[in-house]
Amino acid sequence: MSSGKTRLPGRDALRDSVLGGDLVFLLARANALTLAAANAALAEHGLKARSYSVLALAADGARPTQRELAEFLRLDPSQVVALVDGLEKRQLVERRTDPADRRANVLVATDAGRDLFARAQQAARAVELGLLATVTPEEHERLAGLLRLLAFPD
Amino acid sequence: MSSGKTRLPGRDALRDSVLGGDLVFLLARANALTLAAANAALAEHGLKARSYSVLALAADGARPTQRELAEFLRLDPSQVVALVDGLEKRQLVERRTDPADRRANVLVATDAGRDLFARAQQAARAVELGLLATVTPEEHERLAGLLRLLAFPD
DNA sequence: ACCAATGATTGACATTTTCAACGGTCCGTG
DNA sequence: CACGGACCGTTGAAAATGTCAATCATTGGT
Numbered sequence: 360m361s362s363g364k365t366r367l368p369g370r371d372a373l374r375d376s377v378l379g380g381d382l383v384f385l386l387a388r389a390n391a392l393t394l395a396a397a398n399a400a401l402a403e404h405g406l407k408a409r410s411y412s413v414l415a416l417a418a419d420g421a422r423p424t425q426r427e428l429a430e431f432l433r434l435d436p437s438q439v440v441a442l443v444d445g446l447e448k449r450q451l452v453e454r455r456t457d458p459a460d461r462r463a464n465v466l467v468a469t470d471a472g473r474d475l476f477a478r479a480q481q482a483a484r485a486v487e488l489g490l491l492a493t494v495t496p497e498e499h500e501r502l503a504g505l506l507r508l509l510a511f512p513d
Numbered sequence: 514m515s516s517g518k519t520r521l522p523g524r525d526a527l528r529d530s531v532l533g534g535d536l537v538f539l540l541a542r543a544n545a546l547t548l549a550a551a552n553a554a555l556a557e558h559g560l561k562a563r564s565y566s567v568l569a570l571a572a573d574g575a576r577p578t579q580r581e582l583a584e585f586l587r588l589d590p591s592q593v594v595a596l597v598d599g600l601e602k603r604q605l606v607e608r609r610t611d612p613a614d615r616r617a618n619v620l621v622a623t624d625a626g627r628d629l630f631a632r633a634q635q636a637a638r639a640v641e642l643g644l645l646a647t648v649t650p651e652e653h654e655r656l657a658g659l660l661r662l663l664a665f666p667d
Numbered sequence: 668a669c670c671a672a673t674g675a676t677t678g679a680c681a682t683t684t685t686c687a688a689c690g691g692t693c694c695g696t697g
Numbered sequence: 698c699a700c701g702g703a704c705c706g707t708t709g710a711a712a713a714t715g716t717c718a719a720t721c722a723t724t725g726g727t
Contacts, residue, residue, distance in 0.1 A: 372575055373570060373575055373577055373581060373585045374585075374665060376569065376570055376573050376575050377569045377570075377572075377573050377634070378566055378569050378570065378585075379661070380657060381566075381569075381637065381641070382547065382641045382644070382645070382656070382657060382660070383547050383548060383551045383562055383637065383640070383641065384562070384566055385657060385660040385661060385664050386540065386543055386544045386547055386548075386660060387544055387548065387562065387587075388586075388587055388664040388665075389540055389544075389660050389663035389664040390540045390541055390543075390544040391587045392587070392663065392664065392666070393536065393537050393540055393663060394537060394540075394541065397537045408537055408538070408541065412532055412535075412538055415530065415531045415532050415535070416527060416530055416531075416532065418531075419530050419531050421526055421527055421530050423527055424705080424706095425705075425706065426704085426705060426706080427527060431527045431528075432542075433541075433542055433545045433546070434684090435683095435684070435685065435686085436705080436706065436707085437684095437685090437686090437706085437707070437708075437709090438683080438684080438685095439706085440706065440707060440708085457705095460692075460693070460704090460705080461691080461692060461693085461705095462691065462692045462693070462704065462705040462706070463692095463704090463705055463706080464705080464706070480531070483535065483537065486537070487535070487536045487537065490536070490663060490666070491536070491662070491663070493662060494659070494662065498659060501655065501659070502536070502656070502659040502660075503534060503536060503539060505648070505652060505655070505656040505659075506536070506539040506540060506543050506656075507533070507539060508645070508647060508648060509543035509546065509547060509644060509645070510539050510542040510543040510546065511528060511542075512546070512644070578674075578675095579674075579675065580673085580674055580675080588714095588715085589714095589715065589716065589717085590674075590675065590676085591675090591676070591677075591678090591715095591716085591717090592714075592715075592716095593675090594675070594676060594677085611674095614673090614674080614723075614724070615674095615722080615723060615724085616673065616674040616675070616721095616722065616723045616724070617673090617674055617675080617723095618674080618675070
């Protein structure tokens, strides 16, 4: 019993440790891996997951302010400034002062921005499908649903 | 609802945007929130999610080497050095040179370490249950299973 | 006995996160 | 209408994290 210490963690005995059931850990690790995969795939479009997300929100006409972007992406407003600066310098996105509130900037994608997004989105989708290749579409959707619960606790 | 663009993303129109179905984004956001919650709960034990994970693996007798730790937690080996330094300074953990390979350090928790871990684990579990309070235990387990697929793609 | 490969460590460097301060604008109250 | 407090975006700096190359001791194969 106590001396049940046969050989060590071989390779992946750790996986069966306490952490194997720890949601926070699993999320962190899953996030690290998928983020890396996504960044790799988006790199050929000159994007990362962050800039892709900003571009996505600008591209589908939601016209978000930078503050909304910050809250949605869980970033500090100053990080959004940098992100938008980058996209704007590449003419993928424009800052328009919100007519309803001249303090706020509303983000709008340019034609080039929508174009690039369309291409990048295909890459993103491919990555996602690759990551969940071993899973049925129903399970895929169930996972998304459960993650939404965690991501948007209302 | 009158003019084409009524009021804007109001609060959460963004949620229904393209990203609402983007797994990478959902993972990132869910991870950010749960990590923050976990760190807050672990703070009273002087731990963060990272140090908690290391302590957990040391505490349940897996006797992992630092390299195994690094790979498992997806960290650079140099980060593991710092993490272990911190725990060792607090006498929660010991480095023992692996008799089977004297280059490697095996991590073992001290009594105090196991003790602290037991208490921290309760806090961690409480957080996890709180996060998934709206979900049945079966769904909770299903989520963990799907995350394991992403976290450990074999 | 040699030598390429590996584990831990260190130090340098880049990237990301987190905060406080500021000017411009909004809006409710007096 | 003017005031003052709150809010938006921006800047800059400090702290925390992540990434990388170099080094030393050790290992395992030839």
